[in-house]
Amino acid sequence: MRRIVVGPFNRVEGDLEVSLDLEDGLVVAARVNSPLFRGFEQILVGRAPQDALVVVPRICGICSVSQSAAAAAALADAASLAPTPNGRLAQHLIQATENLADHLTHFYLFFMPDFARSAYAGRPWFGAVAERFAAGRGQAGNEALPARTAFLRLMGFLAGKWPHTLALQPGGSSRAISAAERIRMLAILRQFRTFLESRLFGDDLTAVAGLESEVDLLAWAQGRAGDFPAFLAAAHDLGLERIGKASERFLSYGAYDSFAPGFWQPGQAVARFDPGQVAEDSRHAWLADSGLLPPAAGRTVVDVDKPDAYTWCKAPRYGGQVAEVGALARQVVDGHPLARDYVARHGASVTARVVARLLEIARVLPMMEAWINALVPGESFCAQGTLPEEAQGVGLVEAARGGLGHWLSVKRGRIECYQIVAPTTWNFSPRDGDGQPGPLELALVGLPAGEGALPTVQHVVRSFDPCMVCTVH
C-alpha cells in the first residue's frame, strides 16, 4: 500500500487536501483534510445577538447569504418572530439568487474545466468541450460571467450588495421593494432565463424540469446544442453516472417553503426531518473531543497536537449515520422523479449531483418569478420583535451546497454559545468515533488515482461543490 497526498484542489471554495491509500493504482481508503481553521464560533461569543447578522456572512464569500439567512432564522426562533409575507418572499428571493448563482459558478467555472484536461484528448467530445470550457480561456466563461453578474443585480435591489449583505433580518428584510423595482426584477429574471434556455439547456425550463428519468434525459440531450447536453455527452462517455457513490442517505432541511424537508435512505419512505437527530463528533479533528454532541451542547476548542486527527472539520451525523447533503439530496428528498431515478439506478454519482444542480435551476427560476409577482409594494417587509435576555434559537436553511444549521444561545443579552454545521462539513466530514468515513471519503474508494490515472478523483471531489471556508468556520 502507498499513500499519496493530493492538493491543492483549486476551483473549490477554500483549501482542500485529500490523502489517498492506494493498492494497484486504486484507492482503498481516503482521508479528507480541511487544512485551514477559521474560528468563527469563538468570534461570535460575547457579542450582541444581532451582531451575528454582521459576522456570519463573513464565514463564506460564496454562501454568504445562506449564512445570513440561518442567523436571521435562529434569531427569529429565539424571539418567536415570524417574517411578514413580503419579508418571507424577499428572503426566498435573496437565498434563491445566491443558490442559483452558485450553481452556475460551479458548473461553468469550477466543474466543467476538468473536461479540458489533456488526459481526455482522445475522446470524441474533447475538442469542442476543451475549447468552450478551458479555465480562464474558454468562451463559456465569457458568456456565463456576464449572465451571472446581470442576475446578481437582483441583489442590488433586494440586499444592497452581494456578498455580505445585512438585509436579511429576523422579521424579513431591511429592503422594501418598490413598484418600479418589482418590474425591473422581473426583467432581470427574463434576461437570465434567456441565457439558461439558449446556452445552458438548449430548451425551455419547463421541458427540463419535466424530465423524469435518466433515459428521458439522455434522449432529450441527444444532438441538442447546449452546455448541459455537452456535459451529459462527456459524462456518459466516461461513465460518471457510476462514479462517486457515497453514503446513499440524503438529508434536506427543506427550502423556500417549496422543497420538502426529510431524510431518505434506500428502500424506505422519506422520514420526517427531526433536528434532534443532528449531532457532531470531533474524534478526528484537531479539536477537543467530547463524543457525539448535539450542536446546542457543542464546543469548538482547538487541540492541535491530538493524535489520529487529520482535519479541522468535525463529523456531523444524523441519528448517528453518515448523510449527504446538497442539491441531489434536496431533489431526492423532495421526490423529483429524475433525481430519484438516477439514485435508484446507480446511487449518488458525479453525474447525478451535477444533473440535480441544473435541474434545480430549471425548477427554481419560475418560482422566483412567482415570488416577485406576489410581492405587494407598500406592505411591510420587516416584522419587528424583541429578543429576550435569555433565549435559544435554531436556524436551518438550505444553502446551494446543502443543509446549513445555526444553533444560538443568548444569556444576559449576549451570545453565550453559537454552533454552526455547514453543508460541506457533512459532505467532507472525517471519520467519526465509530470509524465511519464521511461521504467524500466513501465516494473516493475504488477509484483510480496516482500517476497516469484519469482525473476521476477531481470530478468526484468537485461534484460535491465543496465550500471549505464554511466547513472550517
Added chain:
Amino acid sequence: MLKVLWLQSGGCGGCTQSLLCAEPRPLFEELSDAGIEFLWHPALSGESGDDALTLLEDAAEGRRDFDVLCIEGAMLRGPRGSGRFHLLAGDGRPLTDWVRRLAAWARWVLAIGSCSAFGGFSAASRDNPLEACGLQYENDEPGGLLGAGFRSGAGLPVVNVAGCPVHPGWVLDSLEKLALEGFVPDDLDALQRPLIYADQLVHHGCPRNEYYEFKASAHKPSDLGCLMENLGCKGTQAHADCNVRTWNGNGSCARGGFPCISCTEPGFEQPGHPFLETPKVAGIPIGLPTDMPKAWFVALAALSKSATPKRVRENAVADHPVVRPAIRKTGLK
C-alpha cells in the same frame, strides 16, 4: 502582460466572488484586453495539485516571473507562531511562509480585502488565538506579516485594497492602473489604500441624504430614514466610494436599508458597540462626521430637526414613501 499570482488564506473567498461580479464586461475579457493575466488563481485556474505546487515553487524561487502578488484573507500565524492554522494543501508548509517567499519577488503586493490588509474578522476573536494579521498591518499598527519596512520590487509598501468584501471595481482599477503606469506613494492614503476609491466617504452619494440633512432618522431596519443617529451607520466617516460606484447594479449598504459598518477601516470588526446601534453620549452620537466641528454639528442638527418637512419626517420611519413630494401648481421657478 502583467502577471498576477493570487493566493487565499484566512478569509471567506468573498473578495474573489465579488470580483467575478465585475461589469459591464466579463472579467476575463476585461483583464486580458488590459494586458493582465492570472499566473495562478485558486478559484479560476486550471492547474491543480502537483502542477500548481510546481508553479508556486518556481515563482517562490525566482524561476518564474510574475508582477503582482495578490493575497486574499488574513495571515494566520498561530498556533504559537507555527502557521499551522493554514498549511498549504498538498504541501504542508504554512501559507505564511509561502507569502513571505513570494513577496520577495513581487514588483507589487496587493492586500485584497480587509483581512489581508489589517487582519479583519479573522483577528476578531478574544485575544486573537489565530494570531491573525494583515500583510503589513496588525489592525491599525504597521507591522503585520511582512513588517513595516517591507517594500516590494517597485519600492512600494503593500497596497491595501481594503473592504469586506472589496468592490470589483477597486481591484480592477488597481490592477489596470498597475498595468498602465504603476502606483507611486502619492496614489495611496495614510493607510496605504488606493486613493482610486479611498479619497471619498461612503456618505457621498448616499440616497438617504435628504433624511441626513434634516436628521430624520430611521428607528428600525427597513425604515427609509438616515441610519446614522440610531442604527450604527458610519458612512460619514468611512473611506470608500460605495454610493458613487454602487454595487451589483444599483446597490450599496445604505441602499439596502442597513448601516455602513466601515468595512474598509482597520478594526471595523471590533467596534466596541453592537453593530446596529449608534453609541451615544447624552443622546448625541459619538462618531460624528469626519472633518466637522462637533458644536456646529449639534447646533445644525437641532435646527434642521425643527425644520424637518412632514414628508421627510413621516417617510423616515416607513419602509416606503407615505407622503409624496408636493406638486407646485404654478410651475417651477
